[in-house]
Each structure stands twice: as C-alpha cells, then as structure tokens.
Amino acid sequence: xxxxxxxxxxxxxxxxxxxxxxxxxxxxxxxxxxxxxxxxxxxxxxxxxxxxxxxxxxxxxxxxxxxxxxxxxxxxxxxxxxxxxxxxxxxxxxxxxxxxxxxx
Numbered sequence: 366x367x368x369x370x371x372x373x374x375x376x377x378x379x380x381x382x383x384x385x386x387x388x389x390x391x392x393x394x395x396x397x398x399x400x401x402x403x404x405x406x407x408x409x410x411x412x413x414x415x416x417x418x419x420x421x422x423x424x425x426x427x428x429x430x431x432x433x434x435x436x437x438x439x440x441x442x443x444x445x446x447x448x449x450x451x452x453x454x455x456x457x458x459x460x461x462x463x464x465x466x467x468x469x
Contacts, residue, residue: 369466379393382420385468391414404420428454
C-alpha cells in the first residue's frame with residue numbers, strides 16, 4: 366500500500382494530485398470526507414488539471430476538467446455537465462489508516 370499523504374495535509378475544499386507507480390491520482394477533501402480518483406477525464410483520458418493541484422471549480426463545489434470544462438460531483442465522480450455527461454471519474458481504491466491516506 367502506498368501512502369499518498371496525511372489526512373491533516375488535505376485542507377477542506379481542496380484537492381491534491383499524486384503520481385504513484387506511473388499512475389496519476391488526486392484526492393479531494395469536502396465536508397470532512399476524502400475522495401480519491403484517477404486523474405483522467407472520461408471524455409478523452411487526459412489529465413484534468415492545467416496547474417498542479419487545481420482540480421476544483423472556482424466555487425470549490427465540483428471537480429472541473431480544465432480542458433473542456435466538464436463538471437464532476439466530488440462525492441460520486443459523476444459528470445453532470447460537459448462532453449462526458451453521464452460518465453464518471455474512476456474512483457481509486459484507498460483507505461484511511463490512522464492519519465495516512467493509502468492507496469490499496
């Protein structure tokens with residue numbers, strides 16, 4: 366299992382990207398919950414962000430693809446607007462072990 370970060374390192378309403386064994390993932394913290402997704406838009410499989418750790422829209426309510434503006438629900442990864450509406454981000458399997466966020 367690979368440690369991504371410590372829970373306390375993720376600020377509320379923020380996201381942070383990680384590279385793990387050649388795979389790009391990102392973690393989002395919202396309402397005290399952590400969600401981890403593969404960093405690939407289901408539309409054409411490219412990374413979601415243009416700038417490091419910039420995965421959320423301006424209001425920090427949705428994950429946003431910087432390339433085509435698609436919006437995804439943070440809690441489910443479901444695309445609610447944009448060219449991939451009806452599709453979803455791929456959730457990454459993870460666990461919280463003490464203060465550590467770990468991929469499994």
